[in-house]
Amino acid sequence: MYDYFNGKLVFKAPMHVILDVGGIGYHIHISLTTFSQIKEQENCKLFVSFQVREDAHTLYGFATEAERQLFNHLISVSGIGPNTGRMMLSSITPEEIQSAIVNGQVQVIQKIKGIGPKSAQRVILELQDKLKKEGADALIPLPLAKLSVPEEALTALVMLGFGKPQAEKVLNSLVAVDPNQSVEALIKAALKKL
Incomplete structure (x- = not known):
């Protein structure tokens, strides 16, 4: 129903804020993570999740999508x-x-x-x-730093819908030719062969 509210922070506390949007004050529950990101701001944009129960309609706000x-x-x-x-x-x-x-x-x-x-x-x-x-589309990047370049490329190709064995075979042949390719170059080359 609601995607986000953008307005003036009238009240800030670690667990909720009151956001004035066009003269209407919205009581929005927040996490400590969001509070730490907005505590210095006077105006902010909060992405909201509107939860409806029998006894309450509650807004939960977040600093990021x-x-x-x-x-x-x-x-x-x-x-x-x-x-x-x-x-x-x-x-x-x-x-x-x-x-x-x-x-x-x-x-x-x-x-x-x-x-x-x-x-x-x-x-x-x-x-x-x-x-x-x-993972590939997530707004919170998954920790891929531990993966090697071919492993990272393989993960991306599998997420794109290619079969793991087939993608692995193509990547191995590409790495054998040039082991110093970037992840992007490896994926682009693999896509041409898959």
Whole structure:
């Protein structure tokens, strides 16, 4: 229903703000991550997630589209409500949460207040594949620094829908010819042969 609000910050607290947009004050719940990014601002743009329950209509605001996207993924998991999702984003950074989910690090998720071992496993089980698939398009970059150039190119090609064995074979032949190619050059050359 709403995508974002852009206005004057009338009130700021670590857990919520009041944003004046065209003379209307919106009470918007935020994470500590968002608060740290907007606390010095007088005017700001918040990407919102509008949550409707029987007893309340609540706005959750985020400084970045990526944080909102991750929040929406988190609350799609059975047993994770908006307040728990916000607590997760307040406890560790969105990048750390995404990395922990993608890499299956149950202990990292479990350290968050209110998340037990079963909830942590459920979050990883339900979101791991989804976040891996979104990796190429994700607004929060996945930690690819540990991958070699051919591995990074392979990951990108698989995300584009090419079969892993076929893409691997093509990349190996390209690396054999010129082992010093950049990821972009390797992907472009592979796309011509696939």
